[in-house]
Amino acid sequence: MAAATHKLIAHAGLDAATMAAVAREAGFSVGTVQHYFASKDELLLFAYKRMTDHQLARVARMVAEGESEQLPIRAILMRCMPELWPLDEIRRGEYRVAKAFHARALDVPTVAEVARETAAVVRGQIARAVENGKECGEVQPETDAERAALELSALIAGLSDELYREPADGRSGRALVKATNAILEERLGSYFPGDCRHHER
Amino acid sequence: MAAATHKLIAHAGLDAATMAAVAREAGFSVGTVQHYFASKDELLLFAYKRMTDHQLARVARMVAEGESEQLPIRAILMRCMPELWPLDEIRRGEYRVAKAFHARALDVPTVAEVARETAAVVRGQIARAVENGKECGEVQPETDAERAALELSALIAGLSDELYREPADGRSGRALVKATNAILEERLGSYFPGDCRHHER
């Protein structure tokens, strides 16, 4: 049911995710959906939280992969951060769902809490990466990790909007992807100017 | 009527802006609102465009003021860019309206067009500022103005979200405002490292 809800919102917006539509999409009756979710709010919140959990899990998996490959932290971040960008149809769908709920979060505190926490996790992970970078010499010791994380997470979110407007399969879309990658590379370079001590030879 | 629509959306979200509520808030009957707007979509689009026009006009006025004061371009940008941040109740209301319409833009092309154009104007103005900065020596000639504008506009938008979550009157809110200003200052400093030639003595 949560998957059906996600699909409907991604395809036609929050208003399209009526109880009847969700039931039909999931192959159940309206009554059955009601059996599992006491209210529509509950259903929507569950579907939203499910999506953010999936996203964070994907990022965590990519971090783990990068660590097992002994990549420098900067390279790991360079891989992970575009994971939240709307570069293919799946992630464009997630972008649409996320934006729909961000609007809903303005009026529904429970949704705002999920959005707030998701953002906090992302920012926290970046901040931790910067701190780790100090220990291994990639980051200068006087860098403010919280501030760096704030700028980097804001940058990702802001660039997402631009990327969504210009689908990545067009000519100008590909140029935009190159530009956003270059920006991210440059900014990571300014926060991670050094080489990892553990990779020295 | 547009003002009433704005007030309702800012205060309680898009769903609260029903024809009846708008009419009541504006002091008219439903029929009169219908007399001026052929459909609800038209009313909403008009109210949205009105808001973005106001915002862009405010920024343009601040740019003109800065120019008449002969400020360096970097200082003008440092003044203008936080104009779009939700730092007081008026701009928090505009933020809420903008976010509501951003979600709507995902499904309504006419709204998407307004959002797209507004973003393009902001990015274009920043790009022009960077180009001007090259001419007067504030910006290094090899800087890519479009890319700089892309990063700066994304940064503003992304930081808006963080600022909204933490109202500026709290203790942590004030700390966040300081942090965002510092980030903006630093980033403008990296794109505008030089002094304006016209201010040399």
Added chain:
DNA sequence: CGAATAACCATACGAACATATGGCTTCCTC
């Protein structure tokens, strides 16, 4: 003047939706 145009209103209509109700099956458990 007089007619057309614009401003304005009250109310009716019909569609869409969330939720409530009551009932039917299936499967476990004591």
Added chain:
DNA sequence: GAGGAAGCCATATGTTCGTATGGTTATTCG
């Protein structure tokens, strides 16, 4: 094997909303 919980469904109910309709008053202009 009786009882009850869980899974599932069709339909009723009441609300909300956008829009349509028909009308009244004021203003403009030939």
